[in-house]
Amino acid sequence: EAGVAQSPRYKIIEKRQSVAFWCNPISGHATLYWYQQILGQGPKLLIQFQNNGVVDDSQLPKDRFSAERLKGVDSTLKIQPAKLEDSAVYLCASSRGDYGTQETQYFGPGTRLLVL
């Protein structure tokens, strides 16, 4: 079974530029998560999709971050414009999406973003 795929693996941009990350979850997984992980910290949830709908974006900085999962499969996370403090690893994860049951999240390799 293929795992969670992410691209690119690394990205270096100047502040105020825009950047986009792509994620393809495990086949059949209804729930997709985007996390931001700053060095030395645990993952922080940015947005959670159930199929193609957003169920939690309470910690997403909506003035600069956006995400979509149009067909309920792969997803794109965009930052526009980027700030220095956005330097982090962006992790995508997926899970089966059975509400109320014990859910295991599986993570992709992450995209390491450096904003100069």
Add this chain to the structure above:
Amino acid sequence: EDQVTQSPEALRLQEGESSSLNCSYTVSGLRGLFWYRQDPGKGPEFLFTLYSAGEEKEKERLKATLTKKESFLHITAPKPEDSATYLCAVQPHPDPIYNFNKFYFGSGTKLNVKP
């Protein structure tokens, strides 16, 4: 407020020196507690899930245990290849306010095993 705290932040062990990592949590009912291993430059890798107090799971030199307020990840006779950051996450019981599963992550324990 739902919260997950891991300790210590960092742990240095000699090869063969057994120890434990702690994950304490305060949630309104536990649906599941998860342990992940994260190597530098990689995404977290799932290790264990625990559900009920008293439950134990083992994998090679790792054993995870669960009480009503905390979980321990015991590392027996560690090897340098066990060096990584170990993350703990909890999934509370569903809240009628939400119609989706929520998760809370700790900040991790960075383990360094020296030969």
